[in-house]
Amino acid sequence: MIDFHCHLDSRDFEQDLEDVINRALENNVKYLVCPSVNINSSLKVIELASKYNFIIPLIGIHPHEVKNLDLSYSLDKLRYLIETNNFRGIGEIGLDYYYDENRIFKDKQIAFFEKQLELAEDYNLPVFIHIRDSFDDVYSIIKNFKVLAIWHSFTGDYSQMEKFLSLGGYFSISGIITFKNKNKQLIEVVKEIPFDKILIETDSPYLAPEPFRGRRNEPQFINVIYLKVCEIKGISLEELEKNIDFNFLKIFKN
Ligand SMILES: [Zn+2]
Ligand SMILES: [Zn+2]
Numbered sequence: 096m097i098d099f100h101c102h103l104d105s106r107d108f109e110q111d112l113e114d115v116i117n118r119a120l121e122n123n124v125k126y127l128v129c130p131s132v133n134i135n136s137s138l139k140v141i142e143l144a145s146k147y148n149f150i151i152p153l154i155g156i157h158p159h160e161v162k163n164l165d166l167s168y169s170l171d172k173l174r175y176l177i178e179t180n181n182f183r184g185i186g187e188i189g190l191d192y193y194y195d196e197n198r199i200f201k202d203k204q205i206a207f208f209e210k211q212l213e214l215a216e217d218y219n220l221p222v223f224i225h226i227r228d229s230f231d232d233v234y235s236i237i238k239n240f241k242v243l244a245i246w247h248s249f250t251g252d253y254s255q256m257e258k259f260l261s262l263g264g265y266f267s268i269s270g271i272i273t274f275k276n277k278n279k280q281l282i283e284v285v286k287e288i289p290f291d292k293i294l295i296e297t298d299s300p301y302l303a304p305e306p307f308r309g310r311r312n313e314p315q316f317i318n319v320i321y322l323k324v325c326e327i328k329g330i331s332l333e334e335l336e337k338n339i340d341f342n343f344l345k346i347f348k349n
Contacts (some may be wrong), residue, residue, distance in 0.1 A: 096321055096336060097126045097343050098314040099267045100223065100247050100296035102189070103150070104129065104139035107300035107311055115299075116147065117313035125149060126343065127314055128264060128296070130187040130223055130247075132157035133164075134172050141180045151347065153186040153223055161207045162200050170210050177218055183347055185215040188249055193227040212240045221346050223267075225246050230255050238262055249274025250297050253284050260292060265342065267294040270304030270312065273323050285327050290338040291345075295320050320331065 098119070102108075108115055119127065129144070130153040131137035137154045144152040154176055156169055176182065188211040190204050215222045221243040226233050230251060237244055246259055248269040256266065266288050273277050285293075295317060297304075303312035304319040325335050 096124050096317050097128070097295070097339055098297050098299070098317045099128045099245070099294045100130055100131070100269070101127055101299040101314050102130065102136075103127065103143055103148075103299070103314075104131070104136050104299075105300050105341045108313075115313045115315075119317075120149075122315040122318060124314050124317055125340075126151055128184075128223075129153060130157075131155050132187065134169065137173075137176055137182075141176070141182065144181070151183045152181075153184040154180075154182040155188045155211055155223070156207055157187055158191040158204045158207070158225060159194055161203050164207075166203070166206055166210065169207070170214070171213060173211070177214065177220075182220070183222060185211055186230055187225045188212070188222060189225035189227075190229035190233050191225060192229045192232075193229040200309045205232065208233075208319050209236060212237065212242060215242045216240050221245060226251070230283075234258055234262075240268070245294065245346070247296060248302065249285075250281060251284065252280065253287065256288065257283050258330040260289075265292050265294055265346065267296045268320060268324055269296050269298045270302045270308075270316070270320055272327070273319060274308065275305065282327050285324065290328075290335075291342060293324070294339060294342055295313075295324060315348040 126149050128151045129140045140152045144150040206301040223245045245265040247267045249266040293319045297312050297317050303310045
């Protein structure tokens with residue numbers, strides 16, 4: 096199994112990261128895709144990737160982080176880090192209007208998002224996108240870029256799924272699919288996602304799946320989400336793994 100999105104650089108893992116990683120390996124997790132949320136986090140993630148060859152490092156500035164950052168300074172840093180390290184993708188980046196309820200720094204979020212999409216285009220790197228209450232803007236921006244895009248922790252409706260699919264996008268399913276109160280509509284949409292566009296993630300340490308909801312999440316729980324998707328799509332674990340392994344190779348072919 097592959098965890099397509101886990102924040103192993105998070106403070107929540109400071110005390111026992113090795114145990115967390117070992118538990119993942121013992122539970123048949125082969126790769127851990129680790130996004131960054133800012134420059135510091137990018138440095139931590141690249142350090143992890145140099146220690147563990149099954150960690151796939153992503154570089155990027157999360158929309159929650161942009162408020163106090165200078166755009167051109169941050170971009171210079173990102174560019175330098177990409178040039179000097181072996182990052183495999185840009186993420187996580189995107190727009191979050193839920194977090195920025197009064198749209199106070201909406202323009203700044205958009206500027207960071209567009210510039211990081213440019214980086215992805217320049218370096219031919221896949222992008223891992225955070226979308227919250229912001230689909231229309233994300234869609235109208237991203238369609239101007241030639242990038243391979245992954246919608247991380249996908250929670251869209253059917254028409255959003257179709258639009259994103261028309262751009263060649265991938266959908267990464269998180270533990271939200273197991274949450275009893277809000278998964279009904281999502282399950283119907285996930286049924287329709289083609290197998291060659293589906294991925295699975297934990298978003299650790301956040302979004303622990305049922306029955307671990309509310310606890311710290313960690314990559315070993317990815318199997319719960321795999322099994323839920325198997326149930327929804329009516330296929331065996333072996334078959335789902337084969338599809339996702341194949342998608343992994345396509346995304347990280349460079
Ligand atoms: Zn996110
Ligand atoms: Zn995340």
